Amino acid sequence: MFDNKSIIIGVSGGIAAYKTAYLVSALSKTAADVNVIMTENACEFIRPIVFETLTGNKCYVDTFDRNFNFDVEHISLAKKADVFLVAPATANVIAKIANGIADDMLTTTFLASKCKKIISPAMNTAMFENQITQNNIAKLKEYGIDVIEPQSGLLACGDTGTGKMPEPGYLFDVIEREIAREKDMLGKKVLVTAGATMEALDPVRFLTNHSSGKMGFAIAKEAMLRGAEVTVVKANTTAEIPNFVNVVEVSSAGDMFNAVKAVSNQQDIIVKAAAVADYTPESYVDSKIKKKDGDLSIALKRTKDILKYLGENKKEGQFLCGFSMETDNMLKNSKAKLSKKNADMIVANNLKDAGSGFKTDTNAVTLITKNGHKLLELKSKADVAKEIFDEILSLI
Numbered sequence: 345m346f347d348n349k350s351i352i353i354g355v356s357g358g359i360a361a362y363k364t365a366y367l368v369s370a371l372s373k374t375a376a377d378v379n380v381i382m383t384e385n386a387c388e389f390i391r392p393i394v395f396e397t398l399t400g401n402k403c404y405v406d407t408f409d410r411n412f413n414f415d416v417e418h419i420s421l422a423k424k425a426d427v428f429l430v431a432p433a434t435a436n437v438i439a440k441i442a443n444g445i446a447d448d449m450l451t452t453t454f455l456a457s458k459c460k461k462i463i464s465p466a467m468n469t470a471m472f473e474n475q476i477t478q479n480n481i482a483k484l485k486e487y488g489i490d491v492i493e494p495q496s497g498l499l500a501c502g503d504t505g506t507g508k509m510p511e512p513g514y515l516f517d518v519i520e521r522e523i524a525r526e527k528d529m530l531g532k533k534v535l536v537t538a539g540a541t542m543e544a545l546d547p548v549r550f551l552t553n554h555s556s557g558k559m560g561f562a563i564a565k566e567a568m569l570r571g572a573e574v575t576v577v578k579a580n581t582t583a584e585i586p587n588f589v590n591v592v593e594v595s596s597a598g599d600m601f602n603a604v605k606a607v608s609n610q611q612d613i614i615v616k617a618a619a620v621a622d623y624t625p626e627s628y629v630d631s632k633i634k635k636k637d638g639d640l641s642i643a644l645k646r647t648k649d650i651l652k653y654l655g656e657n658k659k660e661g662q663f664l665c666g667f668s669m670e671t672d673n674m675l676k677n678s679k680a681k682l683s684k685k686n687a688d689m690i691v692a693n694n695l696k697d698a699g700s701g702f703k704t705d706t707n708a709v710t711l712i713t714k715n716g717h718k719l720l721e722l723k724s725k726a727d728v729a730k731e732i733f734d735e736i737l738s739l740i
Contacts, residue, residue, distance in 0.1 A: 348375075351371055352457070353430075356432060357383055357385025357434055360431070379399065381403075384405060406449060421453050423458075427519055429462045432464060434465075434466070460490070462519075463484065464494070467494075469505030495508040495509070495510055520569070521587075525570045529570035530570075532571075533611045534564075534611065534613045536560055537616045537650070538559075539560060539579035539581035540581070541599075542621065543625065552580065555618065556582045557582065558583040559617050559707060560617035561585060562726050562728065567733060577600055582703075597648060598648060601653070613736060614664050621647060622647060655685040655686030663736055665689040667693075678690045679717075691709050693707060706722050706723060707725050708721060711732065711735050
């Protein structure tokens with residue numbers, strides 16, 4: 345996702361500069377070319393050699409440093425950059441950028457860059473809330489510079505309030521969202537269901553399945569990276585929820601049905617990846633739980649068929665993708681499901697295949713459409729999600 349990408353990280357003089365080392369470390373493990381520019385004050389908090397060791401590139405501080413191959417460094421860096429993030433961005437550097445002051449390597453290169461520019465403010469609460477700083481931030485937004493909102497909590501100065509720089513993982517995700525994919529789904533709305541629904545048998549027990557939500561979340565993240573507005577209707581999950589998606593929490597299949605029904609008409613693409621429990625008690629109050637020969641028996645009924653409802657109520661131009669998890673006759677059963685549910689695609693996999701199905705980080709699936717089927721060999725669920733949307737976009 346970071347192949348042939350160039351990233352500039354600007355570091356100004358705040359205590360949060362130590363966090364930036366973790367961000368740069370993570371970025372340096374990708375295929376991106378990472379360059380760090382520091383202000384002189386930032387060097388009081390962390391040494392340039394740290395970033396040079398992590399990136400394998402010279403860390404720039406002095407605009408007039410002659411220790412490099414001849415080139416106008418701030419211009420050459422600016423020209424090749426795909427994204428420029430300043431983290432931490434102090435009140436001082438924010439003021440300089442907002443007012444076009446370019447008196448050091450960081451601000452000069454920032455001003456010369458035409459790529460996507462982002463700042464992550466980090467400072468004392470009183471400084472952040474000062475009207476001057478707020479006016480400068482508002483000015484940056486008017487110029488098209490993205491501003492990452494600081495977090496609230498205990499600050500290094502001992503005060504409690506807004507001004508903390510977000511954790512490196514979040515900053516990484518901000519950069520990834522910007523450059524990982526072409527924005528070929530910009531303007532599209534995507535609904536994804538994820539996780540395992542739970543059907544209460546009594547106040548203690550419930551019916552569910554082994555779904556972790558990993559596949560559903562991978563699909564949601566892929567759509568988000570491609571520029572779509574993503575809503576995830578999420579049941580019980582153990583996987584990490586991706587950033588920058590709208591999440592609707594549900595528990596039972598009935599809850600999921602109602603949540604999906606409420607927003608389905610607003611969506612361009614719907615991917616039903618949740619593993620819904622097929623049965624629920626006749627009613628929570630009247631469920632008959634009897635002990636018979638040491639076993640529990642209970643009167644059950646089928647839960648609402650979400651995919652069938654979506655197929656029957658599909659609006660014009662809407663694309664519907666469902667999942668089929670089989671143990672036998674995978675292709676035959678999944679093709680029948682495609683027709684019966686009025687879906688446009690079924691993503692099928694055999695739960696008996698090693699590395700596929702629930703709780704794994706990989707999957708081997710078959711994409712089934714009215715035009716035929718396409719087998720995807722075992723790969724990461726992130727790569728499977730990319731293939732799914734590549735196929736969907738080729739059909740719409």
